[in-house]
Each structure stands twice: as C-alpha cells, then as structure tokens.
Amino acid sequence: MMLYLQLFYEFFKAGLFAVGGGMATLPFLYNISDKAGWFTYGQLADMIAISESTPGPIGVNMATYVGFTTGGIPGAVIATLGLITPSIIIILIIAGFLKAFKDSKYVQNAFYGLRPASTGLIAAAGLSVVALVLFRKELYEATGNLLDLINLQNAALMAVLYFFTARFKKTKGLHPVAFIAASAVIGILFRFAGV
Amino acid sequence: MNKFLDLFLTFARIGGLTFGGGYAMLPILQREVVEKRGWATEEELMDYYAIGQCTPGIIAVNTATFIGQKTGGIMGGIIATLGVVFPSLIIISVIAAFIQNFADLAVVQNAFAGIRVCVCVLIFNAVVKLWKKSVVDKRTLVIFLLITAGSVLTDLSPILFVIAAGAVGILLKNKEVQAK
Numbered sequence: 288m289m290l291y292l293q294l295f296y297e298f299f300k301a302g303l304f305a306v307g308g309g310m311a312t313l314p315f316l317y318n319i320s321d322k323a324g325w326f327t328y329g330q331l332a333d334m335i336a337i338s339e340s341t342p343g344p345i346g347v348n349m350a351t352y353v354g355f356t357t358g359g360i361p362g363a364v365i366a367t368l369g370l371i372t373p374s375i376i377i378i379l380i381i382a383g384f385l386k387a388f389k390d391s392k393y394v395q396n397a398f399y400g401l402r403p404a405s406t407g408l409i410a411a412a413g414l415s416v417v418a419l420v421l422f423r424k425e426l427y428e429a430t431g432n433l434l435d436l437i438n439l440q441n442a443a444l445m446a447v448l449y450f451f452t453a454r455f456k457k458t459k460g461l462h463p464v465a466f467i468a469a470s471a472v473i474g475i476l477f478r479f480a481g482v
Numbered sequence: 483m484n485k486f487l488d489l490f491l492t493f494a495r496i497g498g499l500t501f502g503g504g505y506a507m508l509p510i511l512q513r514e515v516v517e518k519r520g521w522a523t524e525e526e527l528m529d530y531y532a533i534g535q536c537t538p539g540i541i542a543v544n545t546a547t548f549i550g551q552k553t554g555g556i557m558g559g560i561i562a563t564l565g566v567v568f569p570s571l572i573i574i575s576v577i578a579a580f581i582q583n584f585a586d587l588a589v590v591q592n593a594f595a596g597i598r599v600c601v602c603v604l605i606f607n608a609v610v611k612l613w614k615k616s617v618v619d620k621r622t623l624v625i626f627l628l629i630t631a632g633s634v635l636t637d638l639s640p641i642l643f644v645i646a647a648g649a650v651g652i653l654l655k656n657k658e659v660q661a662k
Contacts, residue, residue, distance in 0.1 A: 303538050306641065310503065312540065336585035337577060340594045342498050343570030344507065344542035351567075351574040363575050367567050374539030378547035379559050381533060393652055398529055400625055400651020401644060402616035405532035406609060407629030408640050412505045413605040415634070420602050441599050448603040453610070463509045464499050467600050474596020475589055482588040 290358050291365050293323065298350050298369030305346075312346050312370070316353060325357040346370065420445070444473060485554050486561050492519065493546050493565030498573075501597050504534070504541030509604035511545065512611060521553045524615045532648075536641040542566060621654055 301315035313335075320326055326334075334356070338348035347367060354366025388394045420441050427436040451458045452466055474480070496514055500507040508527075515521045522530070527545075534544035543563055550562025577584045584590060617626050629643050 302540075302543075305540070306536065306538050306639075333585065337574070339502070340585050340590055341570075341573050341577060342501055343573060344497065344500055344540055344566070345503050346540035347497070347543065347567045347570040348574050351570050352578055355575050355578040360575055363571055363578075367571060371539070371543050371563055371567060374537075374543045375547050375560055375563055377537050377539065378534075378544050379551055379556055381537065382548055382551040382559065385529075392655075396652045396655035397648035398525075398532075398651065399622070399655055400647040400649070401532045402525065402528045402612075403622040403626040404629045404643055404647030405528040405535070406612040406616045407626045408535060408633055408643065409505055409508065409531060409605070409612065410609045410626075410630045411633035412503075413602065413609055414630075416502075416505075416598070416605065417602045420599050441595075444596065444599045445603055448600055449606070452603055453607050463513055463604050466604065467499070467501065467597055470596040470600035471593040472596070474592045474594065474599075477596075478588075478592050479595035479599075480588070480591035481595075482591050 291361060294354055294358055294362055294366045295369040297323070298354070298366045299372055301350070302370040303373035310345065312349060316349060319353070323357075326353065330356065440477065440479060444470065444479075486557065488519075489550055489554055489558055489562045490565040490568075493550070493562045494568045496546075497542075497566040498569035500542065501594075502601050504531075504545065505605055506601050507542050507545070509608040511549075512608055515549055522549050524612060526552070528612055528616055532644050536644045625650065 297315075297319050301312045301319075305311040305315055316331055317328070320328060320331055331353075334349060334352040335345075338345045338352060341348055343351075347370065350366045350370040351363045355363035358365065385394070421438055422436055423438050424436070427433070448466060448470065452461075452463075453459055492514055496507060496510050499510045508531075511527060512524070516524055516527060526549075530545045530548040531541065534541040534548070537544060543566065546562045546566040547559045550565075551559035554561065581587075613626070617623050625647055629647060632638060632643060633640065
C-alpha cells in the first residue's frame with residue numbers, strides 16, 4: 288500500500304512540476320531512481336528506449352513502465368494516474384477561465400500573437416527531428432566524407448512520403464496511420480536502422 | 483454513440499497512433515478531432531498547444547484534457563485524458579512483462595527508423611496547415627520566424643516565448659485600435 292501511495296506521489300510531483308514535453312519528466316525519473324532505488328539508471332535508459340519505440344506519448348509510456356517495474360499492473364496504473372492528475376486539474380481550471388473570458392479583447396489579442404508562436408514552437412520541434420533523421424553527424428565526423436553527412440535513404444523516403452501525403456490527390460486524404468504503417472514496413476524491408 | 487464513450491475511444495485511438503511526443507500527436511489530432519469530428523478548430527488546437535507548453539504536465543495529456551473539456555465538460559476532460567493514456571498502459575505492460583529486449587529487436591529498430599521519417603513529414607504537413615491559420619499578416623510572420631529561430635538556436639524555455647508572444651499580440655492590437 289505504502290509503495291502505491293509513494294508511486295502516486297512521486298509521479299504526481301513529476302506531472303505537477305515538469306513543464307513541456309514528455310522528456311521534461313526525465314530529471315524527475317532520475318531523482319526517483321536516486322531516492323527510492325526502485326530501478327537503476329541503466330534500467331531507466333532501457334525504459335526510455337522502449338517508451339520511444341512504442342505507440343503512445345513518451346511521458347505516459349515512461350510513467351507506465353516505471354510503475355510496472357516497481358509495482359506490477361497496479362503500479363503502472365497508479366503511476367500513470369499520478370502523472371496525469373495535476374494536468375487534468377490545472378487544465379480544467381484554465382479551460383474554465385478561457386470559456387469565461389473567450390470574448391475578452393485581451394484574450395483574443397493575446398491569441399493573435401500566441402498562434403504564430405505556437406506554430407513556431409511546433410515547427411522548431413519538427414526541425415530538430417528532421418535534422419536527426421536527415422543528417423548523420425557522427426558518421427560524418429568519423430569519416431570526414433561529406434557524402435556520409437546526409438542519410439540518403441531517409442531523404443528519399445521523406446520525399447516520397449511528402450508526395451503521397453501532401454501532393455498526390457488520390458492519397459493525400461488518407462489517414463496518417465496508413466503512411467505510418469507503410470513506413471514501418473519500408474523500414475523493415477530496407478533495414479532503415481541498419482541492423 | 484454515447485458522447486463519453488466516443489471521447490474515450492477517439493482519444494484511445496489517438497494515443498495508440500502517436501509515435502513520439504506530443505508533437506507527433508498533432509497530425510492525428512487534426513485528422514480525428516478537427517476534420518472528422520469537429521470537436522475543435524485548428525485555431526483552438528494552436529491555443530491548446532501554446533497553453534500546454536507553459537502549464538505543468540505533458541503536452542499530449544494537456545491537449546486531451548482541453549478538447550475533452552470543451553466537448554463534454556469536466557467529465558469529458560477526464561475521460562478524454564484516460565482515453566489517451568489507455569493504449570500506453572496496455573502496450574507497455576505487455577512489453578514490460580514479456581519482451582525484455584523489445585527495443586533491441588532488429589525488426590523494431592528498423593520499423594521505427596522508417597516511422598520516424600514518416601512522423602517528420604506528417605509534422606511538416608501539420609505545421610503547414612497551422613501556418614495558414616496563424617500567420618495571417620507580416621507581423622505574425624515576424625513572430626513565427628523569431629520564435630522558430632529562438633527555439634532552434636537558444637535553450638530558453640518555451641514559456642518565455644509564449645508569454646512574450648501573447649504580450650506582443652496584446653500590444654500590437656492595442657496600437658492598432660489607437661491608430662484608428
């Protein structure tokens with residue numbers, strides 16, 4: 288019982304103080320490892336790898352994984368609930384305010400500036416993933432060969448996917464999952480990870 | 483269908499189809515929530531992302547709570563959020579229990595290397611859609627460029643950017659009114 292309470296409390300704290308994406312919860316997970324000793328840094332690294340290679344938001348996946356490792360299925364449920372409880376409370380309060388003030392000139396004017404900013408933040412996050420997918424900085428640094436810098440395989444798939452998702456009329460209305468599934472198959476067939 | 487059940491199932495599907503963080507969820511949200519169900523507009527999605535950046539908690543969860551609340555009140559917010567985390571609970575528990583070396587499997591690594599490329603393209607398309615709704619004049623273009631550059635080039639917290647952009651929005655619009 289104590290263990291579950293403690294799990295809930297630790298993840299409630301992570302949910303309350305981690306601002307930003309799922310990766311913002313990482314320092315809290317290291318802290319839990321230090322304090323409670325439920326898992327080692329090595330195990331945590333494995334959990335992060337698995338959270339990144341399974342469907343679902345990474346932050347939620349990590350909470351579930353740590354919870355499961357620590358306290359089985361009840362642990363997984365309790366850690367996840369702990370993580371999302373602060374969000375639910377805070378967002379419900381903000382949503383209430385937004386509803387009340389949605390006709391306010393100040394709120395509308397603030398959103399006039401916020402929307403391009405929001406788009407910019409998402410674009411920046413997208414760019415960092417694109418850079419990761421397109422460039423092989425480590426290989427380039429190792430070989431010094433400029434041809435090694437760009438991952439041509441990924442670049443080619445990117446161009447093909449762009450054509451079918453945004454340009455080609457017959458396919459661009461398809462559900463995103465169709466493209467995700469196709470990319471997974473292509474990744475496996477052509478050994479995109481090189482293993 | 484019962485509205486709450488619909489919210490739960492829709493967000494469970496969104497959670498199960500998200501590969502990556504809250505940003506990877508955006509293309510799926512646009513399709514399921516904006517285009518298919520009309521529960522929110524592109525503009526509202528942007529607002530929720532902006533607010534989700536500066537409030538505690540992970541963005542995917544914050545956005546689910548927002549849309550759920552808008553569609554079905556407090557209960558809706560809770561149910562949508564439970565829906566979005568549901569697939570994670572099942573999938574991760576199964577993997578943690580049975581497949582210890584999941585992330586090391588060649589087939590998983592190759593599949594995800596392919597998926598990662600796809601997520602890039604989907605996010606790009608999603609940003610283009612948002613861009614059309616948010617970058618409406620020269621001033622919003624400047625805000626967009628400054629925030630994108632600032633976010634790529636510096637380690638400053640997104641909270642700062644969001645607060646500054648909101649303040650600039652208010653100032654610009656106030657000036658506009660005075661000029662008239």
